[in-house]
Amino acid sequence: MKKNLLAAAIALFTMNARSQEIIPLYPQDSIPNSRSSxxxxxxxxxxDGILRISDVSVPTLTIYLPAADKANGTAVIICPGGGYRILAAGHEGADVAKQFTEWGVTAFVLKYRLPSDEIMEDRTIGPLQDAQRAIQIVREKAKLWQLNPRQIGIMGFSAGGHLAGSATVHFDRAMIANPLKTSLRPDFAILVYPVISFTEELTHKGSREELLGKEAAADKVKFYSLETQVTKKTPPAFLVHAKDDRAVKVENSLVFAAALEKNRVKHDIYLYDRGGHGFGMKNSTSDVEWMKYLKQWMFNLDLILKKN
Incomplete structure (x- = not known):
């Protein structure tokens, strides 16, 4: 009996030690642009082992803290992909966050609202509101997590890459209340096989339709075709894509990189010959680990210490 109790106590302690703090993005009953549902x-x-979260109406941040002796003050907010229909919250969220903590980076996995007329007054801005709110929270609470408020980045995969990219280029257009006039500009962006363009030639049709509807207004298409929105104030970016991606054409990353180059914004891009779409951190077709290139890029920008 005592052995069973001891085993249960150990199991409970282990579970609690591994659990992560989850905080709401907004106060209860104060989610902007929302409808009761x-x-x-x-x-x-x-x-396939992929965790899929759907019908998100209450957005949250899950916090992953590095060991105190590794922490370097850098933070990254991670937006999982899923075509704006679901969130692939494991291999494009929690797994990535854990890797960042090994580098001393504090990671926040964003569970953002998915576009829906049932839960939103305006489906086209809901996800971007949540991304901006995440940046706002992390920057305003930087002291709490011992972060450098000038080293807060955003990362996204696939449609989550579109969301992260939208926050990267539209930081000067606040979609949320910002009474402290907190900067909503991420200090860097990491975009992995991202949806970038909503043009007919390049778009991932499913992502565009989920966000803008089947009859997308021309001004919205331009606003969310991120390659047209880059300026000299756009923060540095790191991109990853596979050339044989049939879901989101590699040209999405290429046109964004070209826009960054044109505006003389620091950036880097790694292209796999093969790998398709949705491989997360590990492309099974290659021995190359793109995360190692990302780590070097972040080191070059003084965002991490090489020893981590």
């Missing part, structure tokens, strides 16, 4: 959030792990 009976939609219930779902989380399912498929036979």
């Amino acid at each position: 009976t939609i219930a959030e779902k989380a399912e792990t498929g036979t």
Whole structure:
């Protein structure tokens, strides 16, 4: 009996030690641009091992803290992908966050609202509101997590890359209340097989339709075609894509890199010959680990210490 109790106590301690703090993006009953709804959030792990979260109406941040002796003051907010229909919250969220903590980076996985007329007054701005709010929270609470408020970046995969990219180019257009006039500009961006363009030639049709609807207004298409929105104030960016990606054409990353180059914004891009779409941190077709290139890039920008 005592052995069973001891085992249970150890199991409970281990579970608590591994658990992460989750904080809401907004005060209860104060989520902007929202409608009351009976939609219930779902989380399912498929036979492919991918955790998919759908019907998100209450956005949150899950916090991953590095060991105190590794922490370097840099933070990254991670936006999982999923075509603006679901969130691939494991291999494009939690797994990535854990890797960052090994580098001394504090990671925040953003569970953002997915576009829906049922839960939003304006579906086209809901996800961007949540990304901006995440940056706002992390910057305003930087002291709490011992962060440098000038080393807060954003990262996204696929449609999450579109969201992270939108926050990267539209930081000067606040979609949320910002009474302290906190900077909503991320200090760097990491975009992995991102949806960039909403043009007919390059867009991922599913992502565009989920965000803008089937009859997308021309001004919205331009606003969310991120390659047209880059300026000299756009923060540095690191991009990853596979040339054989059939879901999101590699040209998405290429046109964004070209826009960064034109505006003399620091950037780097790694292109795999193969790998398709959705590989997360590990492209099974290659021995090259793109995260190692990312680590070097962040070191070059003084965002991490090489020893980590």
